[in-house]
Amino acid sequence: MLQQAQLFPQFPLAQPDYTNLAIGPNEQRQVVALGIRLITRSGVPLAVLQREASPRFGRPTALLEVLSPEPSAAAEFLSVLRTQLQTRSVLKGQVVSLTMDEYGSSGAGVTFHERPSLTAADVILPEGLLDKVSDHAVGMAEHRKQLEALGQHLKRGILLYGPPGTGKTHTVRYLLGRSKGTTAIILSGGSLAYIAEAARMARALQPSMVILEDCDLIAEDRSFGHGPQPLLFEVLDAMDGLDDDADVAFILTTNRVDMLERALAQRPGRVDLAVEIPLPEVQERAALLELYAREIAFSAEAISVTAERTAGTTASLAKELVRRAVVAAALAGADVADEHLLSAVDELMADSAALTRSLLGSGGDRHGLDIAE
Numbered sequence: 001m002l003q004q005a006q007l008f009p010q011f012p013l014a015q016p017d018y019t020n021l022a023i024g025p026n027e028q029r030q031v032v033a034l035g036i037r038l039i040t041r042s043g044v045p046l047a048v049l050q051r052e053a054s055p056r057f058g059r060p061t062a063l064l065e066v067l068s069p070e071p072s073a074a075a076e077f078l079s080v081l082r083t084q085l086q087t088r089s090v091l092k093g094q095v096v097s098l099t100m101d102e103y104g105s106s107g108a109g110v111t112f113h114e115r116p117s118l119t120a121a122d123v124i125l126p127e128g129l130l131d132k133v134s135d136h137a138v139g140m141a142e143h144r145k146q147l148e149a150l151g152q153h154l155k156r157g158i159l160l161y162g163p164p165g166t167g168k169t170h171t172v173r174y175l176l177g178r179s180k181g182t183t184a185i186i187l188s189g190g191s192l193a194y195i196a197e198a199a200r201m202a203r204a205l206q207p208s209m210v211i212l213e214d215c216d217l218i219a220e221d222r223s224f225g226h227g228p229q230p231l232l233f234e235v236l237d238a239m240d241g242l243d244d245d246a247d248v249a250f251i252l253t254t255n256r257v258d259m260l261e262r263a264l265a266q267r268p269g270r271v272d273l274a275v276e277i278p279l280p281e282v283q284e285r286a287a288l289l290e291l292y293a294r295e296i297a298f299s300a301e302a303i304s305v306t307a308e309r310t311a312g313t314t315a316s317l318a319k320e321l322v323r324r325a326v327v328a329a330a331l332a333g334a335d336v337a338d339e340h341l342l343s344a345v346d347e348l349m350a351d352s353a354a355l356t357r358s359l360l361g362s363g364g365d366r367h368g369l370d371i372a373e
């Protein structure tokens, strides 16, 4: 029975406050926002005060306070709780991104995402490239026992680099789809500052993937500190901090590999596979057009003419060409036909459209949440 303290009459004893928190992409659970639980463990009473985070009022994280007449019981309770937080966390096996909120870095929140469901046929890359990346990121963990038996480390770092719009993020989405049950933590732009937190979560919630999108942004940004690229080095240190046998894959993407190279060379061993995601060659451009025009009966000739005429463009441009053809046909009140595709090519490949092409190349959201749309 809890006695009302006379000392603080302004805080009368009342029922707990509840709040709803996300526990999955489309799921919420009611949890205690402010309340005390009175429990007994092995005959020892414990009072557990639970308070939600409130960054606005200077409480960046949720708080738990434990009171017991036997201090060792409180310590033991906390240690069991910590273990269970790791093994039974609602984050385990989910795809989440860590986001900055308006109160600054201390109020880091977790956003759940639907796991993407791309198949290998949705990703058009030079022969063998997708398998290579996928074997390293996902396949390796499937042979965990064998690697361990032979004393080989499981922790791995993959760098995907190449021009904007070639499919680095798209490839990551495919990997996420292929690794059901794996916890994925996505950081991008400013939220890369949470790398230490992400690495801790990744270790606790193994098997995991830590996705570091557009790493060049932090190589570029000196505002995070005084020395050169402090945050980038922090990222690399976090990668090194995990045990070798941690089933954690770090996947870095960048379209400015030149900016990362020096840092990577100074901290060798973090990235054990660097793969260029190149601009598509003519046969890949044709495959991309076929992929994005699945529903449309363009002739083989129109596809091949388009592929020939779009040398040097990105994968995302192929998608845009199909979209423009569909829009042009709709505006003209006609069915989509070869002529619409070919005039979209004329339009986008004109010298005057150089800026548009380059803007289209930069693909989706620079802040990376396009991974898990």
Ligand SMILES: Nc1ncnc2c1ncn2[C@@H]1O[C@H](COP(=O)(O)OP(=O)(O)OP(=O)(O)O)[C@@H](O)[C@H]1O
Binding pocket: 122, 123, 124, 125, 162, 163, 164, 165, 166, 167, 168, 169, 170, 171, 214, 254, 255, 288, 315, 316, 317, 319, 361, 362, 363, 364, 370
């Ligand atoms: N190789 C590809 N196969 C199929 N579709 C692709 C491919 N590359 C890009 N796309 C399409 O273009 C869109 C943009 O590509 P994506 O975001 O993966 O580019 P990126 O390489 O991550 O670029 P950035 O460097 O700007 O982040 C994708 O969502 C996808 O629809």
Ligand SMILES: [Mg+2]
Binding pocket: 168, 169, 170, 253, 363
């Ligand atoms: Mg990207």
